[in-house]
Amino acid sequence: MGFFEEISHNYGPETTKELKLWSTNNRKLAAALNRRIFLLEFKRQGLIPKHITSNVKSIMGLFEYNNQRLNRKIREFNDSTSKKIINLELCQVNHKIKRLELLNTQIRQSLQHLPEYMLIQYQDRLKCSFNKEFHKIKMTNLKKINNLKTTSIPNVTTQDRWIKNLSDKEIPNTVKSLLSLGSKFSVTTTKKDINIDRIIADTEYILEAIPDGRKNVQRAKVTNAVTNYIHRPKEENSLIQKWYKDTKWFLKENNNLIILNSDKGAVTVVMNEKMYNEKIQSILESKDFKRLPRDPTQTLQTKCNKYIDKLGELKYITKEQMKQMKTYNSVAPRIYGNPKVHKDGYPMRPIISSINSPMNSLSKFIADIQMKTAYDEENQYYVKDTFHFATTVNIFKLPENYTLISLDVINLFGNLDKNDIIEVLKQKWDIIKEHTNINMELFMEIILFILNNNYCVFKEKYYLQIFGCAMGSKLSPRLAQYVMDHLNGYPRSLVSRIFHTSTPMVTPSCPPDSDGADKKYNKLIYIPGLSQRLIKVMRNSSSIIVSYYNKTVRKLFSQLKDRDPDYRQSGLVYRVNCKDCTGTYIGQTRQYFGTRIKQHQSDCMKQSNTTALAQHAMSEGHQFDFDDAKILTRENNWFKRVETTNWWMRNF
Structure with a gap:
């Protein structure tokens, strides 16, 4: 006699029916729980199950894809519909699970007349069958997910030659795939990546151009759009997002690796930090550089400002130009390098970043005179860029018995002699003087001052470049063009145009409106x-509003330049806590952070009534924790910095 026959004989057919229903529900519950995990995993990985895509595809067949704007709306509708169907299916599965669990509980209560040992034995049997069924369905679902992931991968094409691993570390395939996409590859921005204070500052800056009568209405619409976005359901992760997370985690675990761009070829390079530092250090220890005993930034900043004052006193520049050119929060130029992976030994090309350096504005001023006005760009040898060169070559026919050759200069900027530069510029002075009212003596003095003070910082040590021009200075490409033109045996401008052409980036502009005012870009x-x-x-x-991608693969690249210490950073929003109460002061400054903190300390000592911080200290007799002052965010634009400060004051 079987188990169910015995139950029917001893306890009646209704009891057997209840036990069989319990077993059936158990199998259904295993399938439903697996279904929920299956759908949640699809959502997590940003995938759409085939049973949904095939059904939605039949709906998409109703539309004609012949309009770009309409096509975008159709794609958005397709994506939105697919995601909503997954959510509805999840709701249905959750409801089914609750119903099955409730039925099983009711069945268990209705079987109380059975002996306890018999119920325990039957439950053990159900548990075994549940696990077996659950595992079987799980393996089937995993196979479906992996198959769909595999078919999704070809949408992102990568090649091994796009990445060069010079380290001794084996790189996982997902990490290699993401890094090989290049530093400019954009990854979808998620809610976790968004800084609300930055969005508010940017939108308020744009709203400034809107008439006051419409401003509050537009602000309310912006607030509504941002609020709805923040409170919408969590986004699904795409394959690229998973790669991005894997790469971020891998680099965090292996912080001795350096990720950077190659010198040429747009190749992503992975190398050990020790190897990178040794290559840069070998450059700085060469005969072209010498170690400085201290940071010369403040001294050079003062000298540059004196030259600017002199240019203003002699009426060579306007007061407005003086104001724009002067700097009070300079930082030392920082050296970094890109490896030349196409050469043996992977030598490093040194680059000195002169952004916000003491001589940056003065170098740009001289470079603009030499290049934008004095230099002849209309000659027949001029090559604007590689596209211009390709266009020219495509229509060029090489005469018989002629050979087309390409010449190169090794370390062009680093091999420019200062005396040769001055000599060449003196010979060209008749041309240069037609484009500037600065006398030759002062002009040459400023250039020599810039050339003699090419310095940089690496690992908090300062070095002076004693030979050549700095790679990264705005002036170096201009000087190189003059020197190369002067080479004997070659036509004027030919050599420099072929060797190295560097044209200034021009801010895009649009045609003026009917009222003559240019549009503003935001x-x-x-x-x-x-x-x-x-x-x-x-x-x-x-105004014209343009979007830009903020989350790129470059975000994962290593910070090669020396980071400025907090006290030397400027254009920022900061906070200072009160030691004696819960009060916090939120402020903003364009000065050095250290300078601003010292001003606060001085105000408190003198009991000056200049800021809310000093007023609080004076009226309450409290002290502020200046040693623990923190930078909250950085923003160079004054208007945006003020708006960001207001946001922090409301939300801190």
């Missing part, structure tokens, strides 16, 4: 589902 971070709405709300006739 930027806004691209956030899928939000940026389009904000741009539509804030669009007006006097």
Whole structure:
């Protein structure tokens, strides 16, 4: 006699029916729980199950894809519909699980008349069958997910030659795939990546151009759009997002690796930090550099400002130019390098970043005179860029018995002799003087001052470049062109145009409006589902809003330049806590952070009534913890910095 026959004989057929129903529900519950895990995993990985895509595809067949704007709406509708179907299916599965669990509980209560040992034995049997069924369905679902992931991968094409591993560390395939996409490859921005204070500062800056009568209405629409975006359901992770997370985790675990761009070929290079530092250090210890005993930034900043004052006193520049050119928060130029992976031994090309350095504005001023006005760009040998060169070569026919050759100069900027530069410029002075009212003596003095003070910082040590020009200075490409033109045996401008052409980046502009005013360009971070709405709300006739990607693979690249210490950073929002109460002062400054903190300390000592911090200290007799002052964020634009400060004051 079988188990169920015995139950029917001893306890009646209704009891057997209840036990069989319990077993059936158990199998259904295993399938439902697996189904929920299956759908949640699809959501987590940003995938859409085939049973949904095939059914939605039949709906998409109703539309004609012949309009770009309409096509975008159709794609958005497709994505939105697919995600909503997954959510609805999850709701249905959750409801089914609750119903099955409730039925099983009711069945268990209805079987109380059975002996306890018999119920325990039967439950053990159900547990075994549940686990067996659950595992069977789980393996089937995993196979479906992996198959769909495999078919999704070809959408992102990568090649092994796009990445060069010079380290001794084996790189996982997902990490290699992401890094090989290059530093400029953009990854979808998620809610976790968004800084609300930055969005508010950018939108308020754009809203300034809107008439006051419409400003509050537009601000309310912007607030509504941002709020709806923040409170929408969590985004699904795409394959690229998973690669990005894997890469971020891998680099965090292996912080001795350096990720950087190659010198040429747009190859991503992975190398050990020790190897990178040794290559840069070998450059700095060569005969072209010498170690400085201390940081010369403040001294050079003062000298540069004196030259600017002199140019202003002699009426060579306007007061407005003086104000723009002077600097009070300079930082030392920072050296870094890109490896030449196409050469044996992977030598490093040194680059000195002169952004916000003491001589940056003065170098740009001299370079503009030499290149934008004095230098002849209309000669027949001029090559603007590689596209211009390709166009020229495509229509060029090489005569018989002629051979086309390409020449190169090894370390062009580093091999420019200062005396040769001055001599060449003196010979060209008749041309240069037609484009500037500065006398030759002062002009040459400023150039020599710049050339003699090419310095940089690496690992908090300072070095002076004693030979050649700095790679990264705005002046170096201009001087190189003059020197190369002067080479004997070659036509004027030919050599320099072929060897090295560096044209200044021009800010895009649009045709003037009918009233003659140029339109203003504003930027806004691209956030899928939000940026389009904000741009539509804030669009007006006097400005153009462009989106930019903020989350790129470059975010994972190593910080090669020396980071400025906090006290030398400027253009920032900061906070200082009160030691004697819960009060916190939020402030902003364009000065050095250290200088601003010292001003606060001085105000408190003198009991000056200049800031809310000093007023609090004076009226309450409290002290502030200046040693623990923190930078909250950085922003060079004054208006945006003030708006960011206001946001922090409301939300700190």
